[in-house]
Amino acid sequence: xxxxxTIDFRAGARRVGRMGDRLPSNxxxxxxxxxxxxxxxxxxxAGKRGRSVLVVDHASAPGEKxxxxxxxxCNFTNLNTQPANFLSQNPSFCISAxxxxxxxxFVALVDAHGIAYHEKAAGQLFxxxxxxxxxxLLTGEMRRHKVELRLDTxxxxxxxxxxxxxxxxxxxxxxxxxxxxxxAAEIASGGSLVVATGGKSIPKMGATGFGxxxxxxxxxxxxxxxxxxxxxxLDPPSLERLRPxxxxxxxxxARLGRTQFEDGMLFTHRGLSGPAILQISSYWREGDDxxxxxxxxxxxxxxxxxxRAANGRQAPQTALAALLPKRLAQLIxxxxxGPVRLADWPDAQLRRLEAAVNRWTLKPxxxxxxxTAEVTLGGVDSRGLDSRTMAATGVAxxxxxxxxxxxxxxxxxxNFQWAWSSGWCAGQAV
Ligand code: FDA
Numbered sequence: 001x002x003x004x005x006t007i008d009f010r011a012g013a014r015r016v017g018r019m020g021d022r023l024p025s026n027x028x029x030x031x032x033x034x035x036x037x038x039x040x041x042x043x044x045x046a047g048k049r050g051r052s053v054l055v056v057d058h059a060s061a062p063g064e065k066x067x068x069x070x071x072x073x074c075n076f077t078n079l080n081t082q083p084a085n086f087l088s089q090n091p092s093f094c095i096s097a098x099x100x101x102x103x104x105x106f107v108a109l110v111d112a113h114g115i116a117y118h119e120k121a122a123g124q125l126f127x128x129x130x131x132x133x134x135x136x137l138l139t140g141e142m143r144r145h146k147v148e149l150r151l152d153t154x155x156x157x158x159x160x161x162x163x164x165x166x167x168x169x170x171x172x173x174x175x176x177x178x179x180x181x182x183x184a185a186e187i188a189s190g191g192s193l194v195v196a197t198g199g200k201s202i203p204k205m206g207a208t209g210f211g212x213x214x215x216x217x218x219x220x221x222x223x224x225x226x227x228x229x230x231x232x233x234l235d236p237p238s239l240e241r242l243r244p245x246x247x248x249x250x251x252x253x254a255r256l257g258r259t260q261f262e263d264g265m266l267f268t269h270r271g272l273s274g275p276a277i278l279q280i281s282s283y284w285r286e287g288d289d290x291x292x293x294x295x296x297x298x299x300x301x302x303x304x305x306x307x308r309a310a311n312g313r314q315a316p317q318t319a320l321a322a323l324l325p326k327r328l329a330q331l332i333x334x335x336x337x338g339p340v341r342l343a344d345w346p347d348a349q350l351r352r353l354e355a356a357v358n359r360w361t362l363k364p365x366x367x368x369x370x371x372t373a374e375v376t377l378g379g380v381d382s383r384g385l386d387s388r389t390m391a392a393t394g395v396a397x398x399x400x401x402x403x404x405x406x407x408x409x410x411x412x413x414x415n416f417q418w419a420w421s422s423g424w425c426a427g428q429a430v
Contacts, residue, residue, distance in 0.1 A: 027052070028051075028052045028053060028054040028148070029046070029051040029052045029053065029191045029192065029430070030043070030046045030051045030052070030053045030054070030191060030192045030193075030194065030430045031053075031054050031055075031056070031167055031192070031193050031194070032046075032053065032054070032055040032056070032194040032196055033056060033057075033155050033193070033194065033195050033196060033197050033210075033211075034055075034056075034057055034195070034196035034197040034198060034211075034402070034404075035055045035056070035057035035059070035062035035063065035149060035151070036057075036062075036063060036064075036065060036066070036196060036197075036198050036402060036403075036419065037063065037065070037066055037138075037402060037416055037419035037420065037423070038196040038198075038401040038402025038403070038418075038419035038420075038422055038423040039055055039057075039194065039196030039197075039401070039402065039423065040055065040062060040063065040138040040139070040141075040142060040423070041138070041419065041420050041423030041424055041427065042194050042196060042399075042401055042423040042424070042426045042427040042430070043055045043142055043145075043147045043427070044138065044141040044142055044145055044147065044427065045423070045424055045426075045427020045428060046147075046192075046426075046427045046430050047142065047144075047145025047146055047147045048145050048427075049427075049428070051191075051430065052146070052148075053145075053146075053147040053148065054147075054148045054150065055142070055147060055148070055149045055150070056150045056153040056154075056155060056169060057149075057150075057151055057153065058152065058153060058154040058155070058172040058206060059151065059152075059205075059206045060151055060152055061151065062135060062138070062139055062149060062151065063134070063135040063138060063139075064205050064206070065198070065202070065205065066131050066134050066135050066138075066416075067131050067132060067135060068131070068205075069131055069416070070126050070127075070131060070413075072130060072131055073126040073127045073128075073129075073130065073131055074126065074127050074130075074131035074133075074134050074416070075120070075124050075125065075126050075412065075413040075416070076106065076110065076117070076125055076126070076127070076134055076413060076416050077103040077106050077107065077125050077413045077416055077417045077420070078103060078123045078124055078125070078412050078413035078414050078417060079103050079104070079107075079119070079123040079125065080103075080122065080123035081098060081102070081103045081123075081413075081414055081417045082098075083095045083098060085409055085410045085412075085414045086407050086408060086409050086410070086414065086418065087228070087282055087283070087377060087407075087408045087409075088382060088406050088407045088408065089223050089378075089381065089382070089383075089406055090381070090382045090383050090406065092387075093382035093383075093385070093387050093406075093407060094382075094387075094407045094418065094421075095387070096387040096388050096425075097387065097388075097390070097418075097421040097422050097424075097425045098417070098418075098421050100388070100421065100424065100425055101420060101421040101424035101425065102421075103123075103125075103413075103417055105420075105424075106417065106420045107125065109137065109141075110125075110134075110137065113133075113136075113137045113140070115127060115129070115133045115134070115137065116128040116129060121412065123412070123413070124412045124413050125413060150169075152171055152172050153169050153170070153171060153172060154169070154170055154171075154172040155167065155168070155169060155197075155210065156168045156169065156170050158193065158214055158217070160218075160395075164191075164397070165193050165397065165398075167193065191397060191430070192397045192398075192399060192429075192430035193397060193398050193399070194399040194400075194401060194426055194430060195211045195214055195215070195380075195398070195399065195400045195401070195404055196211075196400075196401050196402050196404065196423065197210045197211040197214075197404055198211070198376075198402060198403045198404055199225060199375060199376025199379060199403040199404060200225055200227075200370045200376045201227065201370050201373040201374060201375055201376050202370065202371070202372075202373070203370055203371070204371070207370070207376075209225070211379070211380065211400065211404035212225065212379065212380065212404070215380045215381075215384075215392075215400065215404075218392065218394075218395045218398060219394060219395070220380055220381060220384040220385075220392055220394070220395075220400075221380075221381035221383070221384055222378070222379065222380055222381060222406075223378040223379060223380075223381050223406040224378050225376045225377065225378040225379055226376070226377045226378055227281075227367050227368070227369050227370050227373030227376065227377070228281060228282040228373060228374070228375050228376060228377035228408055229278040229279070229281060229282060229373060229374035229375050229410075229411050230278065230281045230367040230368050230369065230372060230373035230374070231268065231270065231271060231272065231273035231277060231278065231281070231367065231368045231372060232271050232272050232273075232277055232281055232284065232290075232364035232366070232367050232368075233270045233271040233364060233365045233366045233367060233368060234270070234271040234272070234362070234364060234365055235365045238271075238362065238365075239269070239270070239271070241331075241335075242267055242331065244327050244330065244331055245267040245327050245328055245331055246267050246268060246269055247266075247267065247268075248266070248267050248325050248327050248328055249264055249265065249266045249267075249274065249325075250264070250265055250294050250295075250324065250325060250328065251263070251264060251265075251296065252264070252265035252274075252276050252292055252293060252294050252296065253276065253292070253293040253296035254276040254277055254279070254280040254290055254291075254292055255280070255290070255291040255292070255293070256280055256283050256284055256288060256289075256290055256291070257283075259280065259283050260280075261275070261276045261279035261280050262276060262296050263275035263276040263279065264276060265277055265292070265294075270368060271364060271365070272364070275411055278374065278411050279410055279411050281367055282375075282377055282408060282410070284364065284367075286366065287363070288363070288364075289361050289362065289363050290361070290362055290363070290364060291359055291360065291361050292360045292361075292362065293357070293358040293359065293360070294324055294328060294332075294357050294358065294360065295323050295324055295357055295358060296358070298323055298358070300323065300353065300354040300357050300358055301347075301350055301351060301354045303319075303322075303323055304316070304319055304320075304342070304345075304350045304353060304354070305347070305350065307319035307322070307342060308342045308343060308345065308350075311342070312341060312342055312343025312344075313341050313342075313343065314341070314342050315333075315340060315341070315342065316333050316338065316342050316345060316353065317329045317330050317332075317333040318342075319342055320332060320333060320353070320357070323357075324357065332353065332356045332357060333353070335356055336349070336352050336353050336356050374411070374415075375403060375408055375409070375415055376403060376408070377406075377408045378406050378408075379403065379404050379405050379406040379407075379408075380400045380404055380405050380406060381406055382405055382406050382407065385400060385405065388425060388429075389425055389426060389428070389429035390405070390422050390425055390426040390429070391426070391429060399426045399429070399430060401419070401422040401423045401425075401426045402418065402419040402422055402423060403415065403418075403419065405422065407422070
């Protein structure tokens with residue numbers, strides 16, 4: 001039960017399509033696939049410009065990732081957003097969009113809706129109340145600008161049809177036991193097709209690789225997607241050794257080559273997590289060694305020497321426990337065996353302790369994968385897109401925005417800012 005219609009390519013035109021007479025409400029200037037952060041922003045802007053806009057999503061609610069973001073409070077932007085906060089095969093691609101629609105532009109929208117927020121870490125803005133306020137802001141603006149939102153609607157295919165496209169839509173089945181969900185066919189047509197279907201992260205919430213397939217179908221290159229902002233796993237022997245530390249959190253620095261993040265780190269049953277690890281995970285590749293500092297900025301050697309001078313009879317783990325969580329101090333002194341009393345430790349041996357604390361090198365086994373990754377690295381190769389409008393350079397009328405594009409932000413509100421900026425830019429052009 002699938003039907004298609006020719007998309008009328010002249011924006012605003014009202015030429016009757018193949019089935020247009022029968023289903024006039026199914027003709028749109030713009031069809032946006034995906035009611036996430038990017039798709040809704042684009043739809044609002046296109047609606048403001050008088051375009052008739054349809055947004056479709058196979059989920060039952062819009063902005064599901066917004067709802068669960070930032071621990072339910074949505075870290076909706078970062079005031080210090082810079083192109084350097086993004087990973088991409090084409091690092092300069094994001095500059096134009098981030099300039100045209102800045103963090104402060106989104107903040108102005110949040111202010112206009114009277115949503116209270118606070119700055120958590122430097123530049124990171126979170127709702128005081130709930131992430132659903134951001135979803136309400138977006139759905140409210142869509143209504144105001146007459147955007148039609150169709151939920152429970154899957155996109156089963158898109159095809160070029162003359163100088164336009166044919167888009168096949170169907171009701172996605174509501175999963176209720178014993179209920180036979182009839183598959184109704186719907187038709188959408190519009191001048192521009194905007195792909196805002198996001199990345200592969202959190203498949204349980206409906207993430208698919210659909211946008212990548214669509215890009216490839218139209219001849220666009222896709223930079224291999226991989227899970228990013230994701231906890232890293234360790235091999236069984238390392239897990240066994242670190243078991244006593246499970247649940248321990250420290251302020252740590254995680255380093256890979258010249259890239260370093262200093263933030264919280266957590267020992268888990270599977271390996272390492274916490275913001276410092278999520279950040280470095282976007283840079284990590286299988287086989288790479290990570291270097292961790294468990295007490296960054298602390299001169300461990302000087303501290304241990306001072307402790308030795310002040311009280312040589314204490315055990316080394318006692319001295320270390322003044323600088324680190326006790327369970328970590330214990331683990332580290334077990335890994336660097338030596339005399340019972342600190343007084344009997346020569347400087348060379350204290351240096352080994354220092355290295356174990358602040359230059360701990362380890363090789364993660366892998367990552368937890370898309371199941372827990374906050375974002376997807378890679379995606380539609382931006383070298384095939386116009387950096388000002390997000391339009392596919394080789395396929396008139398086709399746009400890619402948000403996470404489906406090979407632009408991936410750090411942790412801290414950057415990914416939503418990319419969604420707003422890229423969505424806004426496409427919204428001015430469709
Ligand atoms: P997004 O994934 O939001 O939307 C895509 C939409 O397309 C979805 O609604 C999906 O159902 C729909 N779709 C997919 N395939 C489809 C198909 N074939 N047919 C129809 N519809 C389809 N970022 C940040 O800046 N601050 C934060 O606090 C957080 N926190 C956070 C927490 C968690 C747990 C996760 C998983 C992620 C974050 N992020 C974040 C990242 C942020 O959520 C993400 O980068 C944006 O939601 C991306 O927005 P998009 O609109 O591009 O995709």
